[in-house]
Amino acid sequence: MGKKKKRSEAEEEIKANDIVNGDSHNKTNKKKNKKPKTDTAAVIPTVTVAIAGSIIHNAQSLELATRLAGQIARAVTIFRVDEVVVFDNNGESGSPEANNSDENESGAAFLIRILRYLETPQYLRKALFPKHNSLRFVGLLPPLDAPHHLRKHEWGAFREGVTLKERSPDGVGTLVDVGLSKNVVVDQVLDPGTRVTVAMGDSWNLDADISRQVVSSSKPREEAGMYWGYKVRYASNITSVMTECPYEGGYDHLIGTSEHGQIINSSDLNIPTFRHLLIAFGGLAGLEESIEEDHNLKAKNVREVFNIYLNTCPHQGSRTIRTEEAILISLQYFQEPINRALQRS
Ligand SMILES: C[S@@+](CC[C@H](N)C(=O)[O-])C[C@H]1O[C@@H](n2cnc3c(N)ncnc32)[C@H](O)[C@@H]1O
Numbered sequence: 001m002g003k004k005k006k007r008s009e010a011e012e013e014i015k016a017n018d019i020v021n022g023d024s025h026n027k028t029n030k031k032k033n034k035k036p037k038t039d040t041a042a043v044i045p046t047v048t049v050a051i052a053g054s055i056i057h058n059a060q061s062l063e064l065a066t067r068l069a070g071q072i073a074r075a076v077t078i079f080r081v082d083e084v085v086v087f088d089n090n091g092e093s094g095s096p097e098a099n100n101s102d103e104n105e106s107g108a109a110f111l112i113r114i115l116r117y118l119e120t121p122q123y124l125r126k127a128l129f130p131k132h133n134s135l136r137f138v139g140l141l142p143p144l145d146a147p148h149h150l151r152k153h154e155w156g157a158f159r160e161g162v163t164l165k166e167r168s169p170d171g172v173g174t175l176v177d178v179g180l181s182k183n184v185v186v187d188q189v190l191d192p193g194t195r196v197t198v199a200m201g202d203s204w205n206l207d208a209d210i211s212r213q214v215v216s217s218s219k220p221r222e223e224a225g226m227y228w229g230y231k232v233r234y235a236s237n238i239t240s241v242m243t244e245c246p247y248e249g250g251y252d253h254l255i256g257t258s259e260h261g262q263i264i265n266s267s268d269l270n271i272p273t274f275r276h277l278l279i280a281f282g283g284l285a286g287l288e289e290s291i292e293e294d295h296n297l298k299a300k301n302v303r304e305v306f307n308i309y310l311n312t313c314p315h316q317g318s319r320t321i322r323t324e325e326a327i328l329i330s331l332q333y334f335q336e337p338i339n340r341a342l343q344r345s
Contacts, residue, residue, distance in 0.1 A: 043275060044218060044221060044222055045274055045275055045276070045277070045341075045342055045345060046082040046083060046247060046275070046276050046277070047079075047080070047081050047082055047083075047277050047279070047338065048081070048082060048083040048084070048085060048245075048251065048276065048277065048278045048279070049076055049081050049083070049084050049085070049278075049279050049280075049281065049327065049331075050084075050085040050086075050087055050235070050238075050241045050278060050279070050280040050281065051072065051084065051085070051086055051087070051111070051280075051281050051323065051327070052086075052087055052089075052281065052282050052283030052287075052290060052323065053086045053087060053088050053089075053093055053107040053108025053109070053110075053111050053112075053283075054088075054089055054107055054108075054283035054284065055068065055111070055283050055284070055322075055323045055324070056068065056069070056106060056107050056108075056110050056111050057106060057107055057283075057284075058284060062104075062133075062134075062136060062137060063137045063140070065110060066114060066134075066136075066137040066138060066140065066141065067137075067140070067141065068324055069110070069111050069114035069115060069118075070114065070118065070138075070140075070141035070142065071324045071328075072084075072111070072115065072324055072327060073114070073115050073118040073119065073141075073144060074142065074144060075324070075327045075328045075331060076230055076327070076331075077119075077144045077146050077227075077229075077230070078328075078331070079331035079332070079334075079335065080227045081230050081331070082230055082231065083230055083231045083232075083233070083246075084115055084230050084231070084232045084233075085232075085233050085234075085235050085241050085278075086108045086111050086112050086115070086232065086233075086234055086235070087108065087234075087235040087236075087237060087238055087240070087241050087290070088107060088108040088234070088235065088236050088237060089107075089237070089290070089293060090236065090237050090293065090294070090295065091236040091237070092107065093105070093106050093107030093108045093109050093110075094108070094109055094234075095108065095109055095112065095234035096109045096110075096112050096113045096116075096234075097234075104133060104134070105133075105134045108234055109134075109234075110134050112232050112233075112234055113132065113134050113135065114134065114135070114138060115230075115232045116129075116232050117129055117135060117138055118138070118141065118143075118144055119144065119146070119229045119230055119232070120160075120195075121148060121149045121150065121160050121179060122143070122149065122179075123152075123177070123179035124160060124161070124162050124177070124179070124195065127162045127177070127193065128162060128193070128195060144229075146227060146228075146229055147220075147226045147227055147228065148160050148220070148226075148228050148229050150179065151179075152179060152180060152181065155200065155203070155204045156200060157199065157200055157201070157202055157220070157223075157224060158197055158198065158199055158200060158215065158219065158220040158224075158226075158228075159178040159179065159180075159197075159198050159200050160178070160179075160195065160196070160197055160198075160217075161176040161177055161178035161179070161184070161195070161196050161197075161198050162176065162177050162193060162194065162195055162196070163175070163176050163186075163190045163191065163192050163193065163194045163196060164176065164177055164183060164192055165192040168185040168211075169185075169208065170185075172187075172189070173185045173186055173187050173188065173189065173211055174186050174188060174189055174190045176196060176198055176212075178198055178200070180206060181206070182206045182208070184198060184200070184206070184210070184212050185208070185210070185211050185212065186198060186211065186212050186213065186214050187211040187212070187213060187214075188214060190214075196214045197214065197215050197216065197217045197219060197220070197228075198212050198213070198214060198215070199212055199213045199214075199215050199219070200212065217229075231246075233246070237290075237293075237294045237295075237296060237297075238280075238287075238290050238291055238294045238297060238305070239294055239296040239297050240296075241278070241280070242254070242278075245276065245278075247275070247276045249275060249276070250276065251276045251277065251278040252274050252275050252276055252277075253271060253272060253274040253276075253277050253278070253307055254278045254280070254305070254306045254307050254308075255271075255277070255278065255279045255280065255306055255307065255308050255309075255310060255334075256280050256287050256302050256305065256306035256308070256309040256310070257279065257280065257281055257282075257287070257309075257310055257311075257312055257326060257330050258282065258286050258287055258288065258302070258309060258310075258311060259286075259311055259313075259316065259320075259321065260286070260288070260309070260311065261308075261309040261310040261311040261312075262308065262309060262310055262311065263310075263311050263314045264310065266312075266333045266334075266336060266337060267336065269310075269334075269337040270337070270340075271334070271337045271338060271340070271341040272341065273341055273344050273345045274341055274345075277338070277341075279330065279331075279334065280306065281323050281326055281327055281330070282323065283323060287302055288302055291305055310330075312326070312329055312330040312333040312334075313326070313329045313330075313333075
């Protein structure tokens with residue numbers, strides 16, 4: 001892997017980090033300078049899940065829609081998914097950025113907002129997520145309890161933080177709230193309201209004169225094998241799921257899921273060695289309809305779009321498996337084949 005490639009993967013990583021955060025974060029990062037500079041990231045294999053935002057339309061109330069989004073957030077966290085792409089039906093619902101009013105959101109925009117909110121450590125949410133009607137019932141949801149959601153009394157080699165307005169005492173760095181009893185200083189001048197990953201060191205030490213480093217959000221995974229949450233992005237249709245892939249080289253293995261898919265025992269499924277794997281889940285009418293309705297997509301057959309189209313739950317007793325159920329079932333089904341592919345890489 002050449003140096004150039006590594007640097008651009010790291011840049012993508014920071015870009016993706018921007019996307020995953022709340023609105024205030026995105027706003028502040030539009031300025032040209034003062035973006036966090038992080039060290040270069042090595043390429044680590046990633047798993048992306050693409051989900052039809054239309055599943056939210058079927059929920060009968062805001063509370064039920066919130067619970068549905070919460071189930072998805074937990075499923076992708078349990079199975080250490082790196083990226084969630086919520087795809088729309090030809091831009092029908094738009095992204096949360098496209099509609100910043102407090103009005104009722106639907107479909108993709110709603111799902112994205114809740115997924116991002118839940119992925120953000122609790123102590124950062126107030127700073128990164130302005131009040132919004134879509135967030136009215138998030139308090140009912142079980143927490144993700146992911147490794148980067150550290151409590152106040154816990155020390156970790158890395159912590160997620162948000163940059164503050166106040167300057168550091170020496171004026172050459174930035175104060176960052178990392179959810180501890182004291183703010184820490186990082187060695188860069190950054191815009192306030194920016195979410196960053198801070199290298200904290202191995203032992204509990206909150207001395208004011210220590211200047212810490214902002215690192216890529218993939219660093220905890222590279223260095224310590226820790227799961228560090230998922231990124232969330234919007235795609236206006238299936239085509240954009242693939243064409244707007246933030247990883248260099250795009251997704252190199254694409255899996256579609258459906259009751260109409262091939263039936264293969266999980267222990268016999270051979271996923272080739274991958275850099276960036278994508279697993280797609282459809283809405284009420286399935287991926288076949290999403291492909292049919294995507295005007296940008298030349299291929300109209302699921303088997304031309306995906307490398308493999310799979311039924312992960314044969315012999316189902318209910319006529320339909322709901323998307324949120326299929327995500328849990330399928331991610332369990334794919335766990336061993338993915339592990340085998342990773343061991344080969
Ligand atoms: C309500 S189902 C759509 C039903 C549709 N006839 C289909 O293609 O499966 C919503 C989504 O759940 C997933 N799903 C449902 N049943 C599945 C199965 N047996 N195996 C794999 N995925 C399934 C698919 O991603 C599907 O698009």
